[in-house]
Amino acid sequence: MSEMSFDRMIQQMTPSIYESLKRAVSLRKWPDGRMLTAEQTELCLEAVMRYELENQVPEEQRVGYLQRRTCGSASSGADVPPELAGLARDAGSD
Template sequence: MTTFVEMLRNITPEVYASLKQAVEIGKWPDGRRLTQEQKELCMQAMIGWELENLPEEERTGFMGEQSCKSEKKTVPNILFSTKSDTLH
């Protein structure tokens, strides 16, 4: 396997499940703790695998019809305001 993409294509559903569990509990199946770098690589592999193998609503981070509470708030545009106390 010479590229990350090739590696993703060779991940089986069982390996994906193992990576997901490792990230969730912070440990490998043998009990060793994941390093921060290992967590990041596992998450990248999981998300890449999910893009090719799962429908959008089953992927990590999918929010569906939900929305962030901050989306409902109006955020003032302070950079281009006509008030004299702006930064521009």
């Protein structure tokens, strides 16, 4: 697929098509149950990401978004119970 036709496809993509592609990537299969190939998955994911960028989809609604989590009081560890404070350190000592 040429870059120009890919750009045109993104510009003409409807919200319904976007949701369908997003679901296909998530499930790794088309609505009729056929599995996506690796190339189809890659192209669909690129189309979804480009659509999100072009249409200013809020970051927290974008594919692959991970909410940042803090531990306790702004990640200082102040609110972490003592029995959990050493978990990461203990896990690495095996």
